[in-house]
Amino acid sequence: MSLTGSKAIYPGSFDPLTLGHDDIVRRALRLADQVLIAVAETSTHLKQHAFGLDERVRLIADVYADEPGVEVVPFSGLLVDFAARHGARVIIRGLRAVSDFEYEFQMALMNRSLSPEIEVIFMAPASNYTFLSSSLVREVAALGGDVSPYVPAAVLKSLVGRYGPARKG
Ligand code: PNS
DSSP states (O other), rough: OOOOTTTEEEEEEEOOOOHHHHHHHHHHHHHEEEEEEEEEEESSSSSSOOOHHHHHHHHHHTTTOTTTEEEEEEEEEEEEHHHHTOOOOEEEOOOOOOHHHHHHHHHHHHHHHOOOTTTEEEEEEEEEEETTOHHHHHHEEEEEEETTTOOOHHHHHHHHHHHHHHHOO
């Protein structure tokens, strides 16, 4: 299957977007001409979000303001319905470690069962981001740690606004 000229959907909660997510977006842009970042109102495994949907979307739009190949769209409801509405047949998911596998495999097969024409592609992030997750970033920021190596500048600003600056020393 050639992805040239195609649109790939990169769905997630992005609560908040990390440099690990950004790494996957940039890798996906090597495969597809257009990457549609689909920001889920609610996630299958996260019941409550730290950042509201509007803010998550706004932050991501800010990060990719100069990247014409990236579009950011909020969604609720089934991911396969969202993909159909946007004429996309490829879903990208990042896979960091074996621990991600079971959840991702289950979702991929459910999505395929719901919509057989959709293909899910798993991409590995750069190895220095394999330990990174939005929940760890939130926790470290809330406890006064420096999260500047893990998130884009716009996200860092928002985290500092919410949790305060990193403690010194
Ligand atoms: O970043 P996350 O929280 O791991 O992303 C999970 C997400 C949003 C991709 C998943 O929960 C999802 O697709 N939700 C939309 C509802 C849906 O389609 N559920 C069935 C998935 S098999």
